[in-house]
Amino acid sequence: xxxxxxxxxxxxxxxxxxxxxxxxxxxxxxxxxxxxxxxxxxxxxxxxxxxxxxxxxxxxxxxxxxxxxxxxxxxxxxxxxxxxxxxxxxxxxxxxxxxxxxxxxxxxxxxxxxxxxxxxxxxxxxxxxxxxxxxxxxxxxxxxxxxxxxxxxxxxxxxxxxxxxxxxxxxxxxxxxxxxxxxxxxxxxxxxxxxxxxxxxxxxxxxxxxxxxxxxxxxxxxxxxxxxxxxxxxxxxxxxxxxxxxxxxxxxxxxxxxxxxxxxxxxxxxxxxxxxxxxxxxxxxxxxxxxxxxxxxxxxxxxxxxxxxxxxxxxxxxxxxxxxxxxxxxxxxxxxx
Amino acid sequence: xxxxxxxxxxxxxxxxxxxxxxxxxxxxxxxxxxxxxxxxxxxxxxxxxxxxxxxxxxxxxxxxxxxxxxxxxxxxxxxxxxxxxxxxxxxxxxxxxxxxxxxxxxxxxxxxxxxxxxxxxxxxxxxxxxxxxxxxxxxxxxxxxxxxxxxxxxxxxxxxxxxxxxxxxxxxxxxxxxxxxxxxxxxxxxxxxxxxxxxxxxxxxxxxxxxxxxxxxxxxxxxxxxxxxxxxxxxxxxxxxxxxxxxxxx
Numbered sequence: 001x002x003x004x005x006x007x008x009x010x011x012x013x014x015x016x017x018x019x020x021x022x023x024x025x026x027x028x029x030x031x032x033x034x035x036x037x038x039x040x041x042x043x044x045x046x047x048x049x050x051x052x053x054x055x056x057x058x059x060x061x062x063x064x065x066x067x068x069x070x071x072x073x074x075x076x077x078x079x080x081x082x083x084x085x086x087x088x089x090x091x092x093x094x095x096x097x098x099x100x101x102x103x104x105x106x107x108x109x110x111x112x113x114x115x116x117x118x119x120x121x122x123x124x125x126x127x128x129x130x131x132x133x134x135x136x137x138x139x140x141x142x143x144x145x146x147x148x149x150x151x152x153x154x155x156x157x158x159x160x161x162x163x164x165x166x167x168x169x170x171x172x173x174x175x176x177x178x179x180x181x182x183x184x185x186x187x188x189x190x191x192x193x194x195x196x197x198x199x200x201x202x203x204x205x206x207x208x209x210x211x212x213x214x215x216x217x218x219x220x221x222x223x224x225x226x227x228x229x230x231x232x233x234x235x236x237x238x239x240x241x242x243x244x245x246x247x248x249x250x251x252x253x254x255x256x257x258x259x260x261x262x263x264x265x266x267x268x269x270x271x272x273x274x275x276x277x278x279x280x281x282x283x284x285x286x287x288x289x290x291x292x293x294x295x296x297x298x299x300x301x302x303x304x305x306x307x308x309x310x311x312x313x314x315x316x317x318x319x320x321x322x323x324x325x326x327x328x329x330x331x332x333x334x335x336x337x
Numbered sequence: 338x339x340x341x342x343x344x345x346x347x348x349x350x351x352x353x354x355x356x357x358x359x360x361x362x363x364x365x366x367x368x369x370x371x372x373x374x375x376x377x378x379x380x381x382x383x384x385x386x387x388x389x390x391x392x393x394x395x396x397x398x399x400x401x402x403x404x405x406x407x408x409x410x411x412x413x414x415x416x417x418x419x420x421x422x423x424x425x426x427x428x429x430x431x432x433x434x435x436x437x438x439x440x441x442x443x444x445x446x447x448x449x450x451x452x453x454x455x456x457x458x459x460x461x462x463x464x465x466x467x468x469x470x471x472x473x474x475x476x477x478x479x480x481x482x483x484x485x486x487x488x489x490x491x492x493x494x495x496x497x498x499x500x501x502x503x504x505x506x507x508x509x510x511x512x513x514x515x516x517x518x519x520x521x522x523x524x525x526x527x528x529x530x531x532x533x534x535x536x537x538x539x540x541x542x543x544x545x546x547x548x549x550x551x552x553x554x555x556x557x558x559x560x561x562x563x564x565x566x567x568x569x570x571x572x573x574x575x576x577x578x579x580x581x582x583x584x585x586x587x
Binding site for chain 1: 417
């Protein structure tokens with residue numbers, strides 16, 4: 001079987017897996033709704049019954065969120081890995097998600113304090129500013145140290161600092177809405193509704209399109225900065241574009257789902273190894289779909305393993321994602337991580 | 338008119354001069370080699386010649402036109418650069434590696450036309466790596482890898498090829514194979530090559546013209562390879578004891 005046929009088959013399998021996970025996610029939950037009822041509710045679009053409300057207002061938005069934001073995280077990680085020319089990079093591990101979290105928390109608390117009504121777009125903007133500030137810090141460090149390991153340690157430290165400040169803000173903010181903020185700051189796909197979906201879906205789709213248009217340059221850049229420069233590529237512009245698209249994607253995820261760990265770093269790696277390819281036109285959609293499938297699975301486990309108690313999504317993604325990252329590092333022990 | 342001309346250039350980084358008073362010309366269909374001790378500034382001169390760094394002072398001309406007047410697109414449609422960095426790939430075939438060299442010509446998503454495919458095939462055949470096209474690049478020997486990279490650097494149909502020590506980590510047999518492929522290429526395509534190399538024993542066979550960079554940050558001598566590469570001179574350039582060069586290279 002030639003490579004492109006293999007890739008097509010793998011893509012079909014992935015889409016099928018996502019489809020299956022969507023079905024399982026719709027069917028499972030603390031309220032048991034039979035599969036026949038689910039199908040008839042979905043087909044009729046009837047939201048008037050309690051079951052209809054559960055499916056349309058709770059389960060479906062959550063599924064859509066896991067699909068789009070999970071995929072966006074994986075794509076954001078892939079773009080960061082391209083930027084650093086190193087597969088051990090991701091928005092969470094480099095502290096970028098935590099920077100976004102901190103800014104969203106600050107905005108939420110102050111908006112509540114002064115009774116200011118904020119909308120989802122403002123959350124995204126706050127998250128984006130937080131991401132950029134955290135990224136700027138990581139970049140300043142990366143100019144000074146050439147070692148990726150030290151950079152990651154710095155990223156983790158930035159993550160801790162931002163999380164600590166966020167916790168501090170959350171603890172001392174006294175509004176009852178803060179309960180939501182607390183859940184969000186641990187990472188969850190349960191907080192967003194349809195109105196948010198209309199904000200994040202276009203952003204994520206724009207991010208995918210931007211990444212696809214950058215794919216040719218991503219491939220050439222993979223051979224190193226100097227070589228890409230000698231092909232006439234505007235390195236500075238390209239690197240700025242990578243950081244901006246990656247930050248917008250991870251900021252969007254953080255604004256709606258909070259920080260979600262290990263998806264961004266692990267899924268592109270799984271995509272490359274599963275498809276045995278480094279072609280961006282393969283790895284970009286593969287990472288996205290894998291991110292979606294992975295988040296659907298983890299969200300299913302997060303809400304069903306100890307139901308009715310829900311785990312935070314990062315707890316589950318870390319259990320699966322961290323071993324993948326450790327194996328990546330072990331596999332590269334002879335090189336400069 | 339020479340293809341590459343340095344006119345009293347100070348080359349270096351961030352305002353710091355590494356080699357001063359660099360003036361030389363590289364002509365069409367010739368291999369011009371830079372030799373000299375490590376750290377003398379050979380790579381810096383090559384980077385300046387390929388427009389990757391700006392000269393601290395003075396002008397570099399490509400086909401009589403100052404290099405800074407070229408847009409990146411125009412410059413790199415003439416010039417192809419092969420630097421020392423080894424590439425890290427995981428799942429790329431040799432064809433994929435060479436294909437990327439065609440960057441400037443391919444479509445917005447990197448799609449190949451029939452003409453692109455023909456040029457890639459021709460380039461790989463010329464260097465003798467077409468048989469390796471479906472092989473995983475990582476599984477190749479160092480010698481094969483360097484030849485694939487040579488194919489990659491000519492797939493953009495350059496008129497000028499700039500190479501930084503392309504054979505330095507190959508064993509003697511692979512060095513000879515590599516330089517054979519290069520001299521053959523220059524003959525067939527009549528391209529201009531500016532190269533830095535360590536292989537003093539091969540210079541007479543490979544290069545038409547030699548530029549020697551001394552330790553003092555200046556060009557020490559330049560001229561016809563066969564006349565210049567003499568034991569006494571090489572001993573002085575590389576700071577060797579008298580008689581050492583002959584003892585080793587004969």
